[in-house]
Amino acid sequence: xxHCVIEHSNSIGADELLKAVFSGALKTGLFEPDGxxxxxxxxxxxSYMTGPSxxxxxxxxxxxxxxxxxxxRSELSGSVFNEIASLGYRDLSITVxxxxxxxxxxxxxx
Numbered sequence: 001x002x003h004c005v006i007e008h009s010n011s012i013g014a015d016e017l018l019k020a021v022f023s024g025a026l027k028t029g030l031f032e033p034d035g036x037x038x039x040x041x042x043x044x045x046x047s048y049m050t051g052p053s054x055x056x057x058x059x060x061x062x063x064x065x066x067x068x069x070x071x072x073r074s075e076l077s078g079s080v081f082n083e084i085a086s087l088g089y090r091d092l093s094i095t096v097x098x099x100x101x102x103x104x105x106x107x108x109x110x
Contacts, residue, residue: 002031003063004080006042009056012089014042020087021060024080030072050093057093058084066100073098 004021008014018040026035050057060080064073077096084094 001037001063001065002039002076004038004040005061005063006040006058007060008042008044008058009048009054010044010046011056012044012058012092014044016087017042017058017084020083021080024083025062025076027083028072028076028079030068030076055091055093056089058095060084060096061099062096063099063101065106066103068098068100 002025004025006014006017006021008017022035022038022040025031025038025040031037048054048057062076062080064076068076077098081094081096084096
């Protein structure tokens with residue numbers, strides 16, 4: 001945990017976004033020190049609208065099991081946001097949301 005799902009305009013490179021989001025999650029210290037529990041995937045979009053013009057965007061949904069404090073959730077979103085912002089894209093809309101998954105109903109199998 002977490003599951004980080006990146007949605008982005010196709011003009012933004014997925015590989016660098018994957019690395020930035022992974023790094024942002026890892027830097028919080030909320031997960032395994034080697035990052036083995038951090039899962040990141042990206043979905044690029046060719047067709048989208050961002051208001052009246054077509055501007056580049058990145059939206060990250062970080063799905064975590066319920067129970068983290070508001071401060072931990074804020075630190076996580078801030079760290080992921082800052083890593084994406086540090087990539088240096090201009091005129092890029094960046095949004096990050098933390099989504100709590102219900103601990104009682106979540107299932108995982110390997």
